[in-house]
Amino acid sequence: MIRVFPRLTNMTPRDDLSFIGYPPLIRPEAEVVHISVTFTWDLPLALDLAYAWSQYYPKVEIGGPAYRPGCLDFTPGVYVRRGVTFTSRGCNDNCPWCLVRQYEGKLWEIRNFAPGYIVNDNNLLHFTSLGCSSCASLNSGHFISQPSFTSKN
Numbered sequence: 263m264i265r266v267f268p269r270l271t272n273m274t275p276r277d278d279l280s281f282i283g284y285p286p287l288i289r290p291e292a293e294v295v296h297i298s299v300t301f302t303w304d305l306p307l308a309l310d311l312a313y314a315w316s317q318y319y320p321k322v323e324i325g326g327p328a329y330r331p332g333c334l335d336f337t338p339g340v341y342v343r344r345g346v347t348f349t350s351r352g353c354n355d356n357c358p359w360c361l362v363r364q365y366e367g368k369l370w371e372i373r374n375f376a377p378g379y380i381v382n383d384n385n386l387l388h389f390t391s392l393g394c395s396s397c398a399s400l401n402s403g404h405f406i407s408q409p410s411f412t413s414k415n
């Protein structure tokens with residue numbers, strides 16, 4: 263399955279079946295193309311991309327957080343780069359510019375989170391203050407390599 267992203271970020275997968283923007287001259291064979299949209303301001307571009315990719319592939323679908331906020335499913339390495347994981351969702355704060363609380367609710371732990379070495383939680387610092395079991399996992403070898411931390415805050 264080809265995945266297409268409207269823009270490159272440091273979370274974008276970089277494998278042979280992931281692409282940024284419009285289809286290149288040389289394209290791999292595939293039955294399905296997924297246009298993955300994270301940011302709502304990319305929605306018009308995503309429609310253009312869907313049309314462009316549909317010239318070459320029989321099935322093109324659009325999805326992602328910009329279309330389905332509150333979607334909590336996560337498959338490592340498919341729509342975010344390899345190594346990224348999430349150990350929690352939601353937030354106990356409710357900043358006026360942020361949709362996390364609205365779509366994910368109050369902070370809660372993902373019990374069986376996927377292994378990874380980039381923890382991309384919305385509010386990791388808040389989460390660690392709760393003494394959660396995920397944080398204990400950081401010290402127990404659950405992660406596959408040296409952990410590093412990013413924050414959207």
Ligand code: SF4
Nearest residue numbers: 353355356357360384
């Ligand atoms: S995730 Fe960050 S910006 Fe959003 S409500 Fe929580 S503290 Fe505020």
